[in-house]
Amino acid sequence: MSHPGQESPQDLAAAYALGALTSEEARGFEAFLAGSVEAQREVAEYREVAALLALAGPEGRLEPGLRDRVLQRVRAGEARSVTPAGGVPRSRSTTTLWLALAAALLAAVGLSTGLLSLRGRVAGLERTLAAREQALDQRQRELEAREATLNAILEPGVQLFQLTATGDPEPGIQLFWDRDRNQAIIHGFRLKAVPAGHAYQLWFIRDGKPVPSVTFKPEPTGHAKVERVEVPATGDISAAAVTIEPESGSPQPTSPILLVGALKKS
């Protein structure tokens, strides 16, 4: 009988059946085994011996539920390997993993939903806050403007003049003239809306002739305010008047005077 190496088939057959050959030794013996019926019988018998070693320990009682678990695995047709102690079988690991992933996903979705909701609320609050801040800024600017206007008209040397007109309700314009700065503030009230493409235009009457000044449109409330109106620094400013002109203004009045007031030095 031929055999690999210096050992007899009987030597290797017993060790092979017992699983005591290295991978390399096993491959070499299997090549020999394929051509030896006698060696195959030897191995088959030693396998029976090896299998009986399972009975070397005391007999045990199987858990009653193990049979069902075996059949469940068979029905599932799962091709799985056994996992180490302290761990869980791969299926359970996978299940646990999926459950963990599902839980994490649900948690993430819940968290995301919460975050989205929270972010939505925060965004809404931010918008509200921004709007309120904008309104507050507007109020602040209005107050500052009013304060500036108040300060301007309260400046020493500022004189108030009234431009009046007839009508029902009667419109009017207050003209605060700061002679030191050659500036004026005008405040109109109960002013009617002007036709499209038109505006009220202020005229100073200097030396008996109208000098064109600013144009303005009233708010829906009928009020209008124009600050820092330049007043001619030279000549005799005797009066101020208001007409309706094209909104770009006119060098000369093109319509009847609507409001007029004398500007006399006090």
Add this chain to the structure above:
Amino acid sequence: MMQTVPFDPPLPRSLSPRGCMAAALGSPQNADDRDLIVRSASGDERAVGALYDRYGSVVYAVAYRIVGQRADAEEVVIETFAQAWREAPRFDVARGSVAGWLTMIGRSRALDLVRARSRRDRITAAAAEQPGGAPGMGDWRPDPSHSVDHTERRVQVQRALQGLSPSQRQAIELAFFEGLSQSEIAERLQEPLGTVKTRIRLGMQKLRESLRPFYFERGT
């Protein structure tokens, strides 16, 4: 006595649709092991149940001896029979008995498990020094449902092992239960490789002579 092994080619699963053949084979409880393999290959789950009834405790015993923990041993049993179910169409009778096949599958799966986990959890060589004294089995008790053959086999196996020299028994158990090669056993025991080979060869020859009448192949 040399056991005769009839040539019986593996049953192609494609030629034996599961369920069809099973119905024609009758109750699996009265079938022999090879019939149960044929039934398994044909899709009869009851055949796997019958195999478990016969050899579940054997597979569990070897698994427990190797892995040392009940939960792991049970998982090895489950995987062993699941693998048997999958590979039943390829079962080769020339390679040995069904019980031996199942036992070796269980041993391989158990060793895979042990190799995959930390070495500190392994059953150590101390177990090999105390044959028949597998640790952690105090909650085991005889199962009256087991066949008398298993009980008789167990007695004979333990007696045969006691008939070996301690060094032969140790070398064989290190190979079977710990999956060590002869070279690894020599290294573990600080013995010459040739000495270990001789111990295994002579020990297995003794066991073969002692246990031949009790091979699984003779049925339950």
